[in-house]
Amino acid sequence: MTSQESTKIFIKDPNKTYGLMELVDGTSPLVEKVPEDTVETFPHYFLLMIICTLSVILALFLLSLFFDAPLEDIANPLVTPNPGKAPWYFTGIQELIHYTDKPVIPGIIIPLLLILWLVSIPYIDRKPKTRLGTLFNRILVGGERRKVLILLFTSFIVGALIFTLIGSLFRGANWDFVLPWR
């Protein structure tokens, strides 16, 4: 519960010489605070954490039992594989580079701008105080429901997903389009 909410519930009236007391059923003393909706970390959270930890470890062991990490031939600078691919989290960028003859744009400028934009999201999406701020907020965030920001972020996620998928799975020799199941 935020402090704003608790001041709303406990209105302080300077003209009153009495205060509001209440008996609340609970196991800990709460003074000048509204009843909170909390639970003990032990055992509630630890149970969740232990179950989650064990499930992840089990899943990883099963994965590692059935799928081996790849190990190709020893590195050889004289034999260039076709296609040569970056790790999967960078194949989206590789895919974008394929569309242009100015690789600096998708390779350097777009990633840098994306990082800058991501970092600045909390500083863009705040309660505007001035009229200019309200205008900027409208354009960059889209008001209290942040329609613009959600649209931009969702496009970023979907775009990254699509280009990464195409780059990793649907590109073969000479970066030609291939179907992975063929």
Added chain:
Amino acid sequence: MKKGILQGISESAVWRSIFRTGIPDTDLKKSLFIFNSFFLHIFPVKMKRHGLRISYTFCLGGISCLLFILLTLTGFLLMFLYTPSIERAYFDMQALALVYNGKILRNLHRWSAHGMVLTVFLHMVRVFYTRSYRPPREFNWVIGILLLILTLALSYTGYLLPWDQLAYWGITVGTTIMSYTPIIGKQIRFFMLGADEVGHEALLRFYVLHCVVLPFLTALLMAIHFWRVRKDGGISDPL
């Protein structure tokens, strides 16, 4: 009343000297159980009920942290079996298949690394859609972005170490992209590789970054990240 074995142990002098608290059966003892433990004291004694809802956090931050711990542990073991030199690295990887459970060790490390890239990214997506970056949590989002970059850097530097074709050309492609930077592109690539091409210098650089520098930075930032989650009032309230 007859005491149970557990209670007997938890009241013994040796147990009490190590753990201080007995069986946590009252509110006070449940609090002390966490408060008095070096490993648990980063957790609050009580948590908001809604912060425990799986449908809010999907445990993605926690799973990222777990994967980092698993990667550190399997990484330590792999370091005993690996030499960062172009004469030996590849054959050390092959020899892993002969070491007892060596293959599983490598697989665990590899799949956890891919998994961590995924969970950290999804964690960011969750934080965005729940709008949890709002004040006072702005800076923790920034630390998060740094952690995302560090996670990618860790994964990328590890990619070269097996010294197979996949590694060699993956790093060649990636560092070529870096060299597209205007003006200082060539210098950046040289700085990364320690030479004009991927070779022994690059392997050593990536090894030191992967096993020492980047894990240290990541652990440090994770500590700050968790500290701030608590200082900012725990998990954010629902939208």
